[in-house]
Amino acid sequence: MARTVVPLTNTQITSAKAEEKDYTLHDGGGLFLLVKTNKRKIWRFKYSRPLTKKQALKTYGPYPEISLAEARKMRDEDRVLLAKKIDPQEHRKKLEHDLIISKENTFLKIAEQWFKIKKTNISADYAKDVWRSLEKDVLPRVGMMSITDIKAQDMIKVITPVSDAGKLETVRRLCQRINEIMDYAINCGHIDANPCAKISRAFEAPEKNLMPSIPPQELPKLFKRLFSTNIEIQTKNLFLWQLLTMTRPVEAAATRWEEIDFNNKLWCIPKERMKKKRDHIIPLSIQCINILNTMKSISGHSLFVFPHRSNPSKSMNSQTINAAIKRAGFAGTLVAHGLRSIASTALNEHEFNPDAIEAALSHIDKNTVRRAYNRSDYLDSRKEIMQFWADYVTTKMNDQT
Secondary structure, eight states: OOOOOOOOOOOHHHHHHHHSSEEEEEEEEEEEEEOOOOOOEEEEEEEETTTTTEEEEEEEEEEETTTTHHHHHHHHHHHHHHHTTOOOHHHHHHHHHHHHHHHHHOOOOOOHHHHHHHHSOOOOOHHHHHHHHHHHHHHHHHHHHHHHOHHHHHHHHHHHHHTTTTOHHHHHHHHHHHOOOHHHHHHSSSSSOOOOTTTTGGOOOOOOOOOOOOOOOGGHHHHHHHHSSSSOHHHHOOOOHHHHTTOOOOHHOOOOGGGGEEETTTEEHHHHHHSSSEEEEEEEOOHHHHHHHHHHHHHHTSSSSSSOSOTTBOOOOHHHOOOHHTTTOOOOOOOOOGGGHHHHHHHHTOOHHHHHHHHHTTTOOOOOOHHHHHHOOOHHHHHHHHHHHHHHHHHHTTTTT
C-alpha cells in the first residue's frame, strides 16, 4: 500500500534546520525538498523515465528563490509531460537548444541564406540592387534580431522613414523582400508563421507607372525623327535589333556573335543574361539577319555584335538607345524598354496567340500551376510572329511622313 504523503507547508520549510546528514521533506507527486548540511534547501523532482522506466532526478532550484507554489507548478507541468510520454529533462534540453539556435538565427543570417539562393535566379545587377536596399534600410535596425523575435511592428518601424520620404516604390520592394525572407525562414523550419505577411497594408501603395511608350501608329514619326538625327550606323542597327527582337535594352546591347545560330536563324540568349534566369531562343526574321550581315563587316572580329566604340572588348551601353530616343524628341513619351510594349500592342491588335506573344517577350506566367503544365515556348508560332512584326516595322519605316 502506497504511503500517504502530507503536503508541505511554508512553515515546515522555513523552520527546517540543517542536520549532520542531508535529509528530505516530501510534498507528494515526486516533489521533495533536499535540506543540505550547509543549510541550503533545494527543490527536486523524482520520476521514472517514460521509455526506460529508470528512476531520474530533476533539480528545480533553491528555496526561497523558488517558492513552494512555484515548485509545485513546475512539478505539475512535468507530470503533464510524463503523461504524454515526454521526459521532462529531455524536453528542457530541447527548449534550451531551440533557444540557442533561435538566437543564432538572426534576421541577417537568414537573409544571407535567402539571398544566396535568390541571386541565382536574377541578374547580377538586380541582385546588387536587392542586397543594397536591405543593407541600407533594413539590416542596420533588425539585422541582429532573432528571426523568431521579429514582429510586424518591428518591420513597420523600419520602413516608416522610407515611406515618410515619399519613396513608395522602395517601400513596396522592401515589403516584398522582407516577406520573401520570412517565407524562406518558414520553409527552413525556423518559424511557424510569417508575422510580416501584411505589412504593406500599413503604407500607401505606389502608383503603377508603366514604361513610357507610344502606339504602333506613331512608329513612322519615330523613324523619321530618329534617323534624321546624327545617328551612327551601329546605334541605328542596335535600335532596330532591339525593336525587331522585342528584347530588353541590356539583352540587346550585349548580343554576342557566339549566341547567333545562322544555320537555323536563331538567337540563343543564355539564362545568365536573362532577367528571369531562363534560356531564351528568338527566331530571327529576314530583317534581323540583314542587320547581322551589316554588322559583320563592322564587328565580326569582336566578341559583341554591337561593341563599344572606344573599347571593343565591351558591348555598347544599354542606355545608348535611350539617349538616341531623347535626341529624337521623344523624352518622357518613350524609353528603350517601351519598344517591347509597341510590339506587344501591335501583335495583340492583329490577334496573335497571347501566350505566344508573352513567350516572345520572355515573360513568365505568374500562375505557377499553369506554368508547370504549359512548357511550350511556341517556337513555331513565334517564327511567324517575328517575321510578321519585322515586316510590319519595315512598312512603318517606309511610311515616314
